[in-house]
Amino acid sequence: MTETTANSRPERRWLGGLFGHQESGLVIVILLMGLGLTIYGALNPIQRNIPVVLAPDAAIALVDAEGATHEPGTLSRTQIAGFRVTGPDGAVTTYDAADGWRYESARRTLFGQRKTNAFLNRENLVLVAKDASFFAIMAVGMTAVIILAGIDLSVGSIYGLSAIVGAMAMSALPSDASWIVSVPVGVVVCVSVGALCGLANGSMTVGLRVHPFVITLGMMAALRGLTIVLPNTFFNTQSIGGFPASFTSGFFKAEIFGVQPVPVLVMLIVAVSGWFVLSRTVFGRRVFAIGGNETAARYAGIPVGKVKIIVYTAMGALAGLSACVYLGYLGAAETNAGQAYELQVIAATVIGGASLMGGRGTALGAVLGAIVIQLISNAMIILNVDPNYNQIVMGAAIIIAVVIDQTKQRLSARKG
Amino acid sequence: MAGPSSQPALLRASNISKRFGITQALDDVSVEFLKGEVHALMGENGAGKSTLGKVIAGLHKQDQGTVVIDGRELVPGSLDDAFAAGVRIVHQELAQCPNLTVAENLCLHAIPTRGLRVDFRAMVERAARLVHRLEPTIDILRPLGRLSPGHRQICQIAAALDEEGPHGGAKLIVFDEPTSSLSIHETERLLAIARDLAASGVTVVYVSHRMSEIFACCDRVSVLRDGKYVATSVVAEIDEPTLVEQMIGRRLATPGAKAAEALADAAGVDHQVRADAPVLLRVEGLTSPGRVNNASLQVRAGEIVGVGGLVGAGRSELLDAIFGLDTRASGRVEVAGRNIGGRGPRAAIRAGVGYVPEDRRQQGLFFNLGIDENILAPIMPDLARAGVRDRTAEIDEVRSRVQRFQIKTATLRTTGPGELSGGNQQKLLIARWMRDDTKVLLLDEPTRGIDIGTKAEIYRLVQEAAAAGLAVLLVSSEMPELLALSDRILVMAEGRIGGELSGQDMTQKNILTLATRESRKKNAPA
Numbered sequence: 001m002t003e004t005t006a007n008s009r010p011e012r013r014w015l016g017g018l019f020g021h022q023e024s025g026l027v028i029v030i031l032l033m034g035l036g037l038t039i040y041g042a043l044n045p046i047q048r049n050i051p052v053v054l055a056p057d058a059a060i061a062l063v064d065a066e067g068a069t070h071e072p073g074t075l076s077r078t079q080i081a082g083f084r085v086t087g088p089d090g091a092v093t094t095y096d097a098a099d100g101w102r103y104e105s106a107r108r109t110l111f112g113q114r115k116t117n118a119f120l121n122r123e124n125l126v127l128v129a130k131d132a133s134f135f136a137i138m139a140v141g142m143t144a145v146i147i148l149a150g151i152d153l154s155v156g157s158i159y160g161l162s163a164i165v166g167a168m169a170m171s172a173l174p175s176d177a178s179w180i181v182s183v184p185v186g187v188v189v190c191v192s193v194g195a196l197c198g199l200a201n202g203s204m205t206v207g208l209r210v211h212p213f214v215i216t217l218g219m220m221a222a223l224r225g226l227t228i229v230l231p232n233t234f235f236n237t238q239s240i241g242g243f244p245a246s247f248t249s250g251f252f253k254a255e256i257f258g259v260q261p262v263p264v265l266v267m268l269i270v271a272v273s274g275w276f277v278l279s280r281t282v283f284g285r286r287v288f289a290i291g292g293n294e295t296a297a298r299y300a301g302i303p304v305g306k307v308k309i310i311v312y313t314a315m316g317a318l319a320g321l322s323a324c325v326y327l328g329y330l331g332a333a334e335t336n337a338g339q340a341y342e343l344q345v346i347a348a349t350v351i352g353g354a355s356l357m358g359g360r361g362t363a364l365g366a367v368l369g370a371i372v373i374q375l376i377s378n379a380m381i382i383l384n385v386d387p388n389y390n391q392i393v394m395g396a397a398i399i400i401a402v403v404i405d406q407t408k409q410r411l412s413a414r415k416g
Numbered sequence: 417m418a419g420p421s422s423q424p425a426l427l428r429a430s431n432i433s434k435r436f437g438i439t440q441a442l443d444d445v446s447v448e449f450l451k452g453e454v455h456a457l458m459g460e461n462g463a464g465k466s467t468l469g470k471v472i473a474g475l476h477k478q479d480q481g482t483v484v485i486d487g488r489e490l491v492p493g494s495l496d497d498a499f500a501a502g503v504r505i506v507h508q509e510l511a512q513c514p515n516l517t518v519a520e521n522l523c524l525h526a527i528p529t530r531g532l533r534v535d536f537r538a539m540v541e542r543a544a545r546l547v548h549r550l551e552p553t554i555d556i557l558r559p560l561g562r563l564s565p566g567h568r569q570i571c572q573i574a575a576a577l578d579e580e581g582p583h584g585g586a587k588l589i590v591f592d593e594p595t596s597s598l599s600i601h602e603t604e605r606l607l608a609i610a611r612d613l614a615a616s617g618v619t620v621v622y623v624s625h626r627m628s629e630i631f632a633c634c635d636r637v638s639v640l641r642d643g644k645y646v647a648t649s650v651v652a653e654i655d656e657p658t659l660v661e662q663m664i665g666r667r668l669a670t671p672g673a674k675a676a677e678a679l680a681d682a683a684g685v686d687h688q689v690r691a692d693a694p695v696l697l698r699v700e701g702l703t704s705p706g707r708v709n710n711a712s713l714q715v716r717a718g719e720i721v722g723v724g725g726l727v728g729a730g731r732s733e734l735l736d737a738i739f740g741l742d743t744r745a746s747g748r749v750e751v752a753g754r755n756i757g758g759r760g761p762r763a764a765i766r767a768g769v770g771y772v773p774e775d776r777r778q779q780g781l782f783f784n785l786g787i788d789e790n791i792l793a794p795i796m797p798d799l800a801r802a803g804v805r806d807r808t809a810e811i812d813e814v815r816s817r818v819q820r821f822q823i824k825t826a827t828l829r830t831t832g833p834g835e836l837s838g839g840n841q842q843k844l845l846i847a848r849w850m851r852d853d854t855k856v857l858l859l860d861e862p863t864r865g866i867d868i869g870t871k872a873e874i875y876r877l878v879q880e881a882a883a884a885g886l887a888v889l890l891v892s893s894e895m896p897e898l899l900a901l902s903d904r905i906l907v908m909a910e911g912r913i914g915g916e917l918s919g920q921d922m923t924q925k926n927i928l929t930l931a932t933r934e935s936r937k938k939n940a941p942a
Contacts (some may be wrong), residue, residue, distance in 0.1 A: 281803050282796045285789055292784035298741060299779050300793035300848070301765040359784030 008416035025404075026352065026368040033375045035121070037382055048121075052110040053094075057088040060103065060110075072105050083110060118382045120287050126259045128371070128378050133267035134322050135341070136370035139272035139348040141318035144311045145212075146349055147278070147291045149358025150205070152312065153216040155319045155345050157223035158197045159328040159338030162323035164227050166190040167240035167333035171246055179246035182326075186247055190324035191317050197223060198316020202309035212312075220342065228258070228335045240334030252328020263325045267367065270318065274363030287311060291358030347394060351401040373397070419934050426619050427503070432471055432481035434535040441467040442478070443643040449588060449881040454610050454620040455719065456630045456651070459640040460867030461665055466507075468549040468640065469623045471592040473505035474498030485587065502585060504576035507592030512562025519543035521560050522575050550609055566602025569594055573609060577618075588619040593628060593865070599726050600893070602927075625663075625867065627656055639663055663868060665722075689903050693717040694752070696887035697769075697856045699738060702747035702757070707733035709911040711747075715856070715887035720878065722902030723891045724927040730911035731891040732774050735858045738889070739771045740764045754856055765794050770849025772842070774860040774891070780845045781833040788814040788828045791848050821847040821877065839870025846877055857881055860891045875901060895924045906929050 002120045054060060061069040083103055083184045093320040095101040101112035118124070138155050145152045169189040173182055201219055231237055244250075252262050278284035286307050290297045297304050319338075327333055352369030354361025376397055378392050425448035434442040442464045447456050457465040470476040472483055477493025484490070491497040498504075512521055519540050528538035533902040543556045551570045560568060577586050591610065595603040610620045610633050622634055629639055631651060637661040639646040646662045695715040702711045708730050716719045725733050737745035740760045749757040751767040764771075766940070773779035781789050789919060792799065793815050799809045814828050819845045825831045833841050842862060849857060859878065863871045882888050892898045898905060904918040907930035917923075 086705060280805055282800045282805060285785070285796060285805070287787070288780050288785060289793055292782040293778070295779050296782055297793075298761065299739075299771060299773050301761040302793065303762060359782075 023353070023362065023364050023368060026365065026372060027254070028361045030368065030371055030375065033372070037119035037375070037379055038117060039073075040273070041117040041121075041382060044118055045115040046114040048116050048123075050112060050114045052085075052112070054085060054108045054110070055088060060084070061086070061106075062103075062283055063094070068107020072103065077102075082296075085110070104338065106143045119378070122259065124378070124382075128374050129264045130260065131377070132367075132370045132374035133263035134326055135344050135348050135368040135373065136267045137322040137325065138269045138315075138319050138341070138345045139352065139366035139370050140270050140363045141311075141315035142345050142349040143274065143361045143363055144278065144284075144287055145315050145350065146346075146354040146356060147287050147296070147358060147361045148308060148311055149356075150152055150308070150312070151210040151216065151346070151356070152198075152201060152212065152315050153342050153346075154197065154201060154219035154223055155315065156338040156341035157220045157227065158194050158319040159323045159326075160227040160317050160335065161197065161223045161230075162190040162193040162320035163327055163333040163337045164230055164240065164335060165193045166324055166327050167243070168231070168234065170243040170327065171240055173244050173247075175244050175248060176243065177244040179244075179250050182244040182247035183251050186327060187321070187324050190320040190327065192320070192322065195313050195317040198313040198319070199309065201316065202312030204311065206308050207307040224339075231335060233327050239332055239334045243327070248328050248331040252325055253331070253362045263329060265319070266325050270321070271363050271367045278363055283307065283310070288359060291360075293359075343394075344370075344373060347398045350398060353405060355405075369401075422896060425449060427483065427485040428474065429468065429472055429483050430481055432468065432478045432483070433477060434471060434478045436465055440643050442471070442640075444481075445645045446645070447638050447645065447648065449619050449621060450636075451587075451619055452614050452617045453635040454614045454622055454633055456624060456634040456637040457640065458621045458625060458630060458637055458659065459646075460625065460869055463640040463663070463867070464643040465623050465625075465640050466592055467643075468572060469507075469592050469621055470507065472498070472588075472621065472623075473503055473590045475505060490588075502587030502886055503590070504586045504588070505590040505592060506569070506572045506576050506594060507590070512560055512572070515559055518547065518556040518558060518563070518571055519558050520544055521571065522556075543574075546577060547571060549572055550577075551605070564599075564602065566598045566605060569598065569606060570609065571601070574766040586618055588621060589613065590621040590623065592623045593625075594622075595611065595624065595626060599728070601726070603629065629660070630659070631656070660868060684908075689716055689719045693719070693885075695750075696740070696752050697889065698748070698750040700746060700748040700750075701708065702734070702737050702749065704737050704742045704745040707742065708737050708745065711737075711908075711911075711913050713889075713906055713913060715869075715889055717855075717885045717887055718882050719903050720882045720888040720890055720901055722905040723889060723908060724788065724895075724898050724905050725908035725931045729908040731908050732860050733911065735773075735860050735889065735891060738764075739769060739858060741894060768851075768853050768855035769858065770794075770851075770854050770856070771858040772845045772849065772860060772862055774864070776838075776841050777847055781841060783832055783834045785832065786827075786829045787818070787823070787825050787831050787833065787844065790833050790844055791817055794848065795851060796859065797822065817847040817850065821850070822873065823847060837867075837870070839866045839873070842866055842870070842874060843877070846874070850881070854886060856887045856889070858889050861896065862890070863892070863897060871897075898927070899924065900903075 039343060057335060060072060061084045062072060062075050062080050063069055063084050064075060064079055065081045069084060080097050082097050083101060085093045087093070095110055095112055099112060101110055103110050138159070142155065155359070166186055166189045170182065170186055173185065197219065201212065201216055204210065204215045208215070231240055249255075253260050254262055278287065286297070286302050289300070289302055290304050290307055294304060323338065326337065348369035349361065349366050350366030350369070351372050352355065352362065352367070354365065373394065376393055377390055380393065426447075427449045430446045432442050432445045433440075445464065446942060447457075447468070447812040457468055459465040467476060471478045474490065474493060474495040474497060481911065482489050483492070485501050485503060490501055490503070511522070516524075522543040523539045528542065529537040540556060547554050547570070551567065552818060554563065554567050560571065563571070573589070576589050594606055598606060607629060610622060614620050614635070622629070636648055637651050637654070637659065638658065641663060649659075660916050673674065695714045696717050697713075697715040699714070699756055700712050702708055711734055713721065713779050723734065724730050729731060733742065736742045738749050740749070740756060740758070740763060745758070747757055748755055751764070751769055754767055756763045756767045756769075782793065788810060789796070792810055796805065796810070797803075799806055799813060811828060818825065818828065823836070823843050825840065833844060836844065846862070862878065863874050866874065873903060875897075876889060878890065890898070890901060899922055902922065904916060905922050905927060906913050907915050907917065907927055909931050917926050917930070
């Protein structure tokens with residue numbers, strides 16, 4: 001072996017910085033998918049109902065086939081060729097009746113349809129981001145579990161149970177409860193339920209020395225059963241709603257600038273925290289060490305059992321948090337909430353670059369993986385594909401992602 | 417034993433060059449192998465001896481050069497072509513299925529069938545024919561994973577001797593570091609098999625860096641250094657210092673002595689144990705069912721105490737129990753007067769115990785992490801503030817240890833231990849434990865699989881540690897190493913410390929006597 005210095009292979013470091021990380025590859029994939037969907041969406045625009053409420057001091061005039069203007073109410077529907085709105089600042093906008101615009105004078109509102117890009121519009125992007133958030137929050141926890149060379153199949157059931165118990169707590173609150181009460185109660189209840197389930201997973205895996213696959217498979221079934229039994233027993237219903245408005249539209253579904261950003265914000269906070277814990281704390285590095293070589297971790301004095309239990313507990317807590325966001329967003333919980341989410345969450349994690357062999361993965365990758373998965377679902381809708389094909393495409397995507405990742409690993413191992 | 421050099425070569429490797437990334441593993445190497453000889457390929461780790469063996473056997477594809485057997489040129493990098501031509505390789509990484517029986521493993525490439533069913537009788541007969549001529553005591557119906565390492569190795573050799581292929585049976589077998597995981601007796605058996613094979617006309621290419629094995633069983637020896645061919649000699653006509661000089665390219669200080677002793681002397685660090693030095697490690701009545709039996713010992717500051725014994729005598733188990741990894745162990749373990757028995761490895765580490773385990777790949781290194789985190793694993797919490805890593809402090813610490821222990825690495829963070837040589841991996845693991853407040857160092861086979869140059873460095877590090885006042889407990893299967901480094905030697909047999917040797921009594925013969933005594937006593941009444 002010859003002695004080498006730190007700057008002896010700059011080209012690899014440079015290339016590594018650009019393509020070496022799973023994250024950059026995923027960003028490229030996301031951008032390409034977005035680009036493709038935008039182009040398709042522009043070529044096949046969708047009609048969207050849009051109400052235009054006139055400003056109090058705006059003037060509206062009816063336009064006939066010759067282009068002459070009339071007062072509202074003076075023309076019959078067949079004679080109207082369009083509407084001309086003059087804003088308070090003198091700006092004039094015309095709405096063509098041929099495009100489907102009509103006017104309701106009682107509400108001073110124009111109703112019509114506007115063609116818009118099927119993918120690149122605010123509503124659709126917010127939908128993708130929101131749906132991705134639910135999975136991404138859990139995928140961050142799953143990344144830690146998978147770095148440990150573990151697995152948690154019970155996330156969907158933990159999510160469901162947390163949601164149901166959280167819903168029971170929320171519906172018990174008075175409907176005019178302040179957000180200072182409702183939000184902490186909801187978060188604490190959901191996260192605690194999730195954390196307890198995770199603690200059970202971790203303790204059993206470590207204490208009984210059973211592979212987490214078996215433990216969490218059992219928990220997946222048991223917790224789902226509990227999720228169904230609880231509301232049946234206490235509420236005699238499959239769905240629980242009637243939460244304080246401060247918990248739903250007042251917080252988790254709060255509208256800011258026309259979008260509902262809270263789920264995405266929660267996801268970002270979780271992702272940044274996950275990144276920080278995994279890469280910048282002693283605990284995080286111990287997770288990597290255990291996943292890389294558990295025996296060596298024991299020989300290095302790392303408390304393997306404790307770390308594992310904490311990771312599974314955190315995974316459960318994050319599933320609970322995700323359930324809480326879902327509760328607040330939807331305003332109700334059903335007993336089948338989170339059904340089959342383990343597939344989506346594990347898929348997001350694996351697409352995000354975590355290795356099922358352990359020792360490798362990032363929180364950011366998990367979030368990007370969740371976005372990729374959600375983009376795939378969204379693409380199926382935009383491309384008008386039968387939603388039943390969704391699962392097929394998802395399955396293929398997981399396999400392709402892992403194959404690409406492994407090929408990359410092999411190539412870089414050979415280079416080194 | 418004399419090499420019949422007048423006879424034509426069976427296999428000729430000519431002008432072989434092979435490059436791995438930035439490393440020129442082989443550089444224009446030419447070697448001839450004669451029919452029926454045991455031909456050693458020697459060199460330090462990274463000298464290219466294993467690579468040459470693998471090129472001959474078709475496991476690696478050479479960049480340049482040819483391999484010719486019986487006048488026929490082999491297809492480069494084709495294991496199948498080499499196999500058909502009668503060239504076989506036995507090496508540790510070769511695929512075996514530990515869950516299958518010996519018979520199934522031996523017939524994996526062509527399981528005999530009758531119709532759709534496996535013909536178990538034919539399989540067993542075939543396997544028995546192959547294995548039993550080498551070692552009749554192997555039960556071929558046992559799962560391979562339940563055999564001893566020596567017997568597993570023999571099964572691999574048996575598989576290599578399989579007489580199939582258009583050009584007849586095996587003509588040349590490459591043994592790649594065959595004894596690295598074998599006990600003394602198993603090694604002796606293996607060497608005998610190599611001699612038998614040669615006597616029956618098969619050429620054995622013996623890749624090893626164990627001096628004693630070369631002199632015990634090889635006819636000729638070719639030395640490689642840094643990927644280049646140095647020389648081929650008849651073993652009977654060469655002595656150890658000359659061979660070592662060929663391997664490392666410089667003459668050692670004391671010719672004639674055992675290589676290891678010479679190296680230990682060359683390391684040149686004097687350490688003397690003062691009789692009044694404090695006892696840093698005291699073990700009393702340490703017992704773990706089935707592993708360690710009532711072990712008591714003490715090591716003073718500045719003392720190196722060797723632990724000898726055969727493989728399976730419970731030496732590693734003793735160290736595991738001292739370090740607190742064995743949860744079933746009971747007894748007192750005192751470090752500088754504080755009892756840490758039964759409190760786990762973290763208590764041991766806090767008390768100042770460092771442990772370099774036997775198998776650095778399985779028990780020591782994190783291959784998914786960088787050099788920095790591999791070194792810092794046990795002390796990362798000490799460098800952190802409220803659990804958040806202090807990267808500056810970390811990298812300062814790592815840099816100083818990498819410099820102090822001369823670990824050759826490209827970078828501190830992005831290089832993983834997989835990119836280091838075996839010797840540097842071992843230095844890394846020693847560096848991991850060498851804090852200012854380390855009091856006791858437990859070393860298990862610290863030079864296994866390490867080239868001679870790095871061995872000398874490790875010896876120096878061990879002696880420096882003792883000179884700095886640490887108590888060192890050293891387990892080693894290499895007798896010269898044990899004898900050269902230790903102030904006293906404890907000999908273990910069947911989990912028990914059977915005796916202690918010091919001064920003039922520290923001889924290979926005495927160690928072996930003590931190591932085998934226990935089992936003899938046990939067998940006597942039967």
